[in-house]
Amino acid sequence: MEEEATPNLPLDIIYQIPKYISDPASLARADSSCKIWRGVIRDSAFLDGLTMRHLDHGFTSSLLIGFFYQDSAESPEHLWQHHKDKTRCLAPSFIPMPELLPSTNHKEGYNSARPLSLGTFIHGIGSSLNFYEPVVSQDSFLVLCRHSKDPEGNSMADVVRVCNPLTGEVFQLPDLPYIPPNHYVLLVANDNSLDGCMTQSFQLVAIWISGKRIKYVYYCSKTKSWWVPSSFPEVMAGLYLVSTPVAASHGSSIHWLCGCWKSWSLSHVVSLHVNAEELSxxxxxxxxxxxxxxxxxxxxxxxxxxxIMKGLHMSMWKHKTEPGNGNGDWVRFETIDMTSFLPMRVLKMHSGAKIRLEIFRGKSGAVVLWIQGEGIFLFTLSDRSMRKIDNEHLTKKYRFCPYEIDWLSCLAVTNLVIDGSLPLDVEREKARRRWRILVAKNCTQKAKSTKA
Structure with missing residues (x-):
């Protein structure tokens, strides 16, 4: 809807339309297209209601807009002449969702589309992030880490940066004063500022697993410093932590799978409550x-x-109460027969097919699968689509992570240019450019111009 256009619908109906939009990307577009809708969307009562609807809905596939990864292409000589690993020098690259190849029953080739650099979204940051790799993302924030070694080959403390490619923000963290941790976890919270506007803050938690003890420190974006807890909890007797990806929860809890020494099988989910400094x-x-x-x-x-993956069937279980309230009630949410989505060559192998779950994002319903002999695939639980992630610069060896946005960050993009936070000429165009690239609105045109 144009700003100057006269509405063709009654105003009472126009005011109601945003209330039926729960998809964050669509809501952000509506916010930037019409003054009437903008007023509705910025109203505190609407935002409170949106929060509840956002929590109640199922998987929202549009939250996942692509993957950040460290480019495995060999960089120019001047970047790696003093670095031992000559294939891990470029700044993180980005694959938008529309550029992923749909999976078919034919042999897929690599996607040859030119990867986008992180500097595409944050001007001037690209050259300063050579040798960095994406390690974790959460609610529009992306954590980048640079590993290094001293002349004797011993690991030195990591250099960590946090950025928000959607809004263009970069957070400079003090260097982590310890040896590299086993895990980085990002916890994002929505806050209310003094003027009543909603903002976001984050905690970056660095975790070391030392025997049965879980050691950790965390950086708080509010205090702009690293914090060390007064004590480190220990896993209860008879249990051990499983070295698998952790899952960050709402609030300040982090979850691991835990096994039993006696049976050598999985037995529990152990939750670290960061602020309370305890386990459940x-x-x-x-x-x-x-x-x-x-x-x-x-x-x-x-x-x-x-x-879980059992044969060619994928099952999902859900626990609706907070961890720590006893055994609770696990419910098998659904079971999906994957035979309709896997390549024909895999189906012919039957029990010999090797499929491994790599990454699971519960908000967007994104599941990353590794299939032996086929590569890395993205399966979306919401629309049951299967796409191939591989391109000529990405292999399993190089770290990559899904990039999910949230509705608050979508609105923040338009806040920057509409509320007067940024000049309306250059900065507005930068914000619009970031948005168009991230949602891949101009990827087809860009690919055509590149070939030309």
Whole structure:
């Protein structure tokens, strides 16, 4: 709708339309297209209602807009002449969702589209992030880490940066004063500022697993410093932590899978409550205990999710109460027969097919699968689509992470240019350019111009 256009619908109907939009990307477009809708969307009562609807809905595939990864292409000589690893020098690159190849029953080739650099979204940052790799993302924030070694080959403390490619923000963190951790976890919270506007803050948690003890420090964006807890909790006797990806929950809880020494099988989910400095436990359902490689995730309403692969069937379990309230009630949410989505060559192998779950995102419903002999695929639980992630610069060796946005960050983009926070000429165009690139609105045109 144009700003100057006269509405063709009654105003009472126009005011109601945004209330039926729960998709964050569509809501941001509506916000930037019409003064009437903008007024509705910026109203505090509407935002409060949106928060509740956002928590109640199922998977929202549009939250996942692509993947950041460290480009494996060899960089120019002047970048790596003093670095031992000559294939890990470029700044992080980005693959938008529309550029991923649809999976077919024919042999897929690599996507040869030219990768986008992080500097495409944040001007001037690209050259300063050579040797950095994306390690984790959460609610529009992206964590980048640079590993290095001293002349004797010993690991030195990581250099960590946090940025928001959607809004163009970069957060300079003090260097982590310890040896590299086993895990980085990002916890994002929505806050209310003094003027009543909603903002975001984050905690970046660095975690070391030392025997049965979980050691951690965390950086708080509010205090702009690293914090060390007064004590480090220990896992209860008879249990051990499983080295799998962790799942960050709402608030300040982080979850791991935990096994039993006696049976050598999975038995619990152990939750680290960062601010309380304590652990709690949740027993797994018996079917999950027998599975070798389940994945943890969190749904939009904060519930804990478990995803398992058994043969060619994918099952998802949901626990609706907060971890720590006893065993609770695990419910098998759904079981998906994957035979309709996997390549024909995999189906012919039957029990010999090797499929491994790599990444699970409970808000967007994104599942990353590794299929032996085929590569890396993205399966979306909301629309049951299968796409190939591989391109000529990306291999399993190089770290990559899904990039999910949230509705608050979508609105922040338009806040910057409409509320007067930024000049309306150059900065407005920069914000619009970031948005168009991230949602891949101009990818087709860009690819054509590149070939020309």
């Amino acid at each position: 436990y949740l027993e797994l359902p018996s079917e999950v205990k027998r599975n070798k490689a389940p994945l943890l995730g969190n749904s939009a309403d904060g519930a804990l999710l478990l995803l």
